Amino acid sequence: MVESIIISKYKNVFEPELINEIERNGVLMKIEAGQTIIDYGDLIRQIPLVYSGTIKVSRKNEQGHELLLYYVHSNESCAMSFTCCMMNRFSEIKAVAEEDVEIIMIPNKVMDEWMMKYASWKSFVMLTIQNRFNELLKTIDSIAFQKLDERLIHYLKEKSKTSNSAVLNLTHQQIADELATSRVVISRLLKQLENEQKLVLYRNQIKIFKPIIES
DNA sequence: ACATTAAGTGATT
C-alpha cells in the first residue's frame, strides 16, 4: 500500500481513479545507492515508477563490457520494463540505484487493465517509450559516427544533473568503463575540454563550467 | 621513504 504522497506528485498526470489504483496496488520500495534493482535475465514482474532518486540502466555486450544506456529520473519510468512486462520477457538490462531511490512498484498484472481503462496511463506509457526511443536513437548515431567527444559531454551533463552539482567525483577509468572505451582516450578528450575552458581536472574530480551544462 | 593508483603523453596501428 502506498501512502497518499503520490497524490501530490501525480495529480496532474493521472486521473483520480488511477491514482487510487496506484495507491491500492503499488508498493513503495526504498533502495540504497549502489544496489542492483534488476539484473540480466531477471523476470520482470513489476513496473518501477521512480518516485525520487535516479536509476542507471546499462547493458552488457558480447565481450562483457558494460555500456551505459540511460538514466531514469524521478517521475519517470523505465521504458524497457513496459515491454518486458507485457511480453513476460527476461531483462536485457541491468538497473542500479545511482543514488538512494524510492520506487513505486506496480505489479504487471494490472498493466493490461490500466492500458484499456485509463487514457492517462496509456499516454504515460507511450510517452516514456517514445522519449527513450528518441534518446537511444541519438546515442546510436553518435556511436555509429564515433563521436565520442559528444557522448562524453552528454555523459558529464547527465552526471551533473543527477548529482545536482558541477563537481563530479569520478576517475577517468570509471568514465571509460561506462562509455565502453579506454582510459587513455577519456583522459585525452577531457584534457582537450580543459583546454577549451569547459572544465577543470583534478585527481578523482572534475569541475564543470556552466556553458557545458547549458549547451 | 616507498608503494600504489590516477592521469598525461608520444608513438604506432
Added chain:
DNA sequence: AATCACTTAATGT
C-alpha cells in the same frame, strides 16, 4: 579511436 609503453603526479602506509 585503441593500444602500448612509459612518465609524472597525487595519495596512502
